[in-house]
Amino acid sequence: MSALAYAAERAVAIRAVLAASGVCQRVFTKLVNGETITKKDKSPVTIADFSAQAVVNTFLHQSFPADPIVGEEDSKDLRGEEGRVMREKVLELANTGLDSPLTEETLIETIDRGTFAGGPNGRMWALDPIDGTKGFLRGEQFAVCLALIVDGQVQVGVMGCPNLPVDAKNQNGEKGCLFITVKGQGAFQRNFSSSTETPISMSDIQSLADASFCESVESGHSNQSESAKIAQLLGITKAPVRMDSQCKYCSISRGDAEVYLRLPVSASYEEKIWDHASGSLLVAEAGGIVSDVHGKPLDFSKGRTLATNSGVVATHAEIHGKVIEVVQKVLFPEGKL
Numbered sequence: 001m002s003a004l005a006y007a008a009e010r011a012v013a014i015r016a017v018l019a020a021s022g023v024c025q026r027v028f029t030k031l032v033n034g035e036t037i038t039k040k041d042k043s044p045v046t047i048a049d050f051s052a053q054a055v056v057n058t059f060l061h062q063s064f065p066a067d068p069i070v071g072e073e074d075s076k077d078l079r080g081e082e083g084r085v086m087r088e089k090v091l092e093l094a095n096t097g098l099d100s101p102l103t104e105e106t107l108i109e110t111i112d113r114g115t116f117a118g119g120p121n122g123r124m125w126a127l128d129p130i131d132g133t134k135g136f137l138r139g140e141q142f143a144v145c146l147a148l149i150v151d152g153q154v155q156v157g158v159m160g161c162p163n164l165p166v167d168a169k170n171q172n173g174e175k176g177c178l179f180i181t182v183k184g185q186g187a188f189q190r191n192f193s194s195s196t197e198t199p200i201s202m203s204d205i206q207s208l209a210d211a212s213f214c215e216s217v218e219s220g221h222s223n224q225s226e227s228a229k230i231a232q233l234l235g236i237t238k239a240p241v242r243m244d245s246q247c248k249y250c251s252i253s254r255g256d257a258e259v260y261l262r263l264p265v266s267a268s269y270e271e272k273i274w275d276h277a278s279g280s281l282l283v284a285e286a287g288g289i290v291s292d293v294h295g296k297p298l299d300f301s302k303g304r305t306l307a308t309n310s311g312v313v314a315t316h317a318e319i320h321g322k323v324i325e326v327v328q329k330v331l332f333p334e335g336k337l
């Protein structure tokens with residue numbers, strides 16, 4: 001029997017994401033104020049973001065040394081005397097997730113292996129070491145997200161969600177699950193505590209009146225007043241489930257909700273490929289369709305951002321057309337473009 005496509009990449013991605021998730025879990029209880037930096041775009045970054053990127057990049061380099069990486073973070077804030085305190089903390093934390101320890105020098109080099117510009121050709125990994133840093137800081141949802149993109153198509157996606165209940169119906173039960181997908185091979189969930197994988201699929205609702213939708217917690221990341229109008233027009237009566245990170249893609253993939261709306265707040269913001277690569281493949285493999293607000297597929301071949309897309313609409317395949325119709329009506333009413 002021939003091995004399944006991308007079996008090696010899948011296995012390495014799982015190991016890398018689990019190791020990085022462990023690093024994030026260990027640091028959370030110890031985070032203090034000084035360990036958060038505010039980036040130029042006003043978004044926060046913590047020692048856990050840098051450490052998780054160092055850990056995943058190390059695993060990738062060991063197994064696939066020739067593969068470029070499009071990672072969210074870079075080492076700028078860790079360099080020189082100004083970055084010394086943070087650098088030492090990141091080094092210590094990253095090494096808790098690695099068999100052979102990095103040095104200060106190899107740490108910087110390892111993090112900066114994530115600076116690839118992306119593009120349409122060849123293999124590349126897209127890494128968000130912590131997606132939902134704001135959720136992480138609040139003790140809520142976040143995810144370590146890793147995807148392999150080949151010639152602009154996402155082929156493998158693995159997401160680690162340390163704070164996500166393994167069963168949405170039991171919010172106080174076990175937490176920590178991994179979502180795994182390879183194009184053409186389906187979508188799977190396993191718990192951090194076990195290597196048994198279970199196939200997952202989107203819920204097959206008959207009527208939108210029974211549906212629920214999810215969106216970002218952050219009103220600065222997704223237009224929540226427009227989504228409320230869309231939900232109303234669709235006949236959705238349940239309140240939105242607000243959740244940080246690509247845990248939203250994971251949640252709809254296993255049937256916790258039916259629709260994920262991410263409506264642009266500003267025309268100039270370009271979504272980042274690491275915020276959507278793994279999650280969008282998971283949804284597609286679970287029976288859904290992911291597009292932008294115009295119904296256009298997400299295009300991962302344009303560099304580090306989804307430069308030709310605007311927002312995200314992810315739903316079960318059967319209702320996607322209807323949802324896009326209403327999204328268009330609300331976002332672009334006659335006379336307004």
Ligand SMILES: Nc1ncnc2c1ncn2[C@@H]1O[C@H](COP(=O)(O)O)[C@@H](OP(=O)(O)O)[C@H]1O
Binds near residue numbers: 131220275
């Ligand atoms: N104006 C904006 N519009 C949409 N997304 C934004 C944004 N500003 C930041 N983001 C992205 O939103 C991500 C979090 O998604 P969500 O809002 O669904 O939790 C952030 O990822 P990081 O937390 O990895 O930086 C960041 O990349």
Ligand SMILES: [Mg+2]
Binds near residue numbers: 043044045072133
């Ligand atoms: Mg960020």
Ligand SMILES: [Mg+2]
Binds near residue numbers: 128131132274275
């Ligand atoms: Mg992100």
Ligand SMILES: [Mg+2]
Binds near residue numbers: 049072128129130131
């Ligand atoms: Mg991030």
